[in-house]
Amino acid sequence: MTDIWLNETLYPDWGQRFRVKRELAHVQTSFQDIVVFESFSHGRVMVLDGCIQITERDEFIYQEMIAHVPLLAHGDASRVLIIGAGDGGVLRRVLHHRNVERAVMVEIDGEVVRLAKEFLPGIAAGAWDDARAEVIIGDGIEYVRNAVDASFDVIIVDSTDPIGVGEVLFSDEFYRNCARILSPKGLVVNQCGVPFMQADELSETSARRSRFFPHVSAYVAPVPTYVGGLMTLGIAAKEPAALARSVAEIRALAEQQDVLDTCGYWTPDIHVGSFNLPPYIARYLVG
Ligand code: SAM
Numbered sequence: 001m002t003d004i005w006l007n008e009t010l011y012p013d014w015g016q017r018f019r020v021k022r023e024l025a026h027v028q029t030s031f032q033d034i035v036v037f038e039s040f041s042h043g044r045v046m047v048l049d050g051c052i053q054i055t056e057r058d059e060f061i062y063q064e065m066i067a068h069v070p071l072l073a074h075g076d077a078s079r080v081l082i083i084g085a086g087d088g089g090v091l092r093r094v095l096h097h098r099n100v101e102r103a104v105m106v107e108i109d110g111e112v113v114r115l116a117k118e119f120l121p122g123i124a125a126g127a128w129d130d131a132r133a134e135v136i137i138g139d140g141i142e143y144v145r146n147a148v149d150a151s152f153d154v155i156i157v158d159s160t161d162p163i164g165v166g167e168v169l170f171s172d173e174f175y176r177n178c179a180r181i182l183s184p185k186g187l188v189v190n191q192c193g194v195p196f197m198q199a200d201e202l203s204e205t206s207a208r209r210s211r212f213f214p215h216v217s218a219y220v221a222p223v224p225t226y227v228g229g230l231m232t233l234g235i236a237a238k239e240p241a242a243l244a245r246s247v248a249e250i251r252a253l254a255e256q257q258d259v260l261d262t263c264g265y266w267t268p269d270i271h272v273g274s275f276n277l278p279p280y281i282a283r284y285l286v287g
Pocket of ligand 1 (some may be wrong): 031048052053054062083084085086087106107108109112138139140141158159160161165166167168169191
């Protein structure tokens, strides 16, 4: 039998490929093309419009860094808004935090959630049924437009790249509303791509956010299947303290929240160290 390979089409001249054990689902929705398959190397994998979104084998690195870093940077977040993240992995990590009373997740494509529940149940690991979770199928820009002032402490944007449905999540209007609906110590985090291949994403996003937030930075994580080196996560805060916590402070907060020692990648040292950006990335940060 000939081998079947899935070739990622994120970059025109370079990319990764996966040997496919079996295809589990292939659905074209009004938003995007969704494929879920079993691989020989990375467990089950979800692909949107030809771009790898998540694999069972390395999802923990990205999910722990996009969830734990902003919540611990804030220090006592109880109301969290998650935009995108239809696989449920961010929701799961957010709900690990003892202080969280309400986690609202707004995902535009209901099919992503349905397929994640059916074929990738280990990623959310039951977070869908948590009484603190509210899952809304809708457009993130619409949600932040209509949300009440100062109604969230942390906003986590785990979206696709700034093309197609995800583009609006990288706009001035989106960040203006994020600043409006965040409480005085509030902060927003979003995926800013892999600068080695997608430098514009980080530079444009940080320029936009610095119009609405006084403190803008970024941190990094090595996600094996987000090819091209370090993945960046952009962070914009209303208070400087969120970006200046020591390892000891982060450790104490993580202990309080019951997340210390629950992770495969995140630690207090990794948290603080991830803000030390190499020059080829730091130069894309504005201000
Ligand atoms: N971690 C992955 C990455 O960095 O590429 C993203 C994973 S997650 C599956 C991305 C989700 O964002 C998708 O399910 C997509 O449907 C959702 N999304 C894209 N645009 C959106 C929008 N405007 N509002 C809400 N969700 C959106």
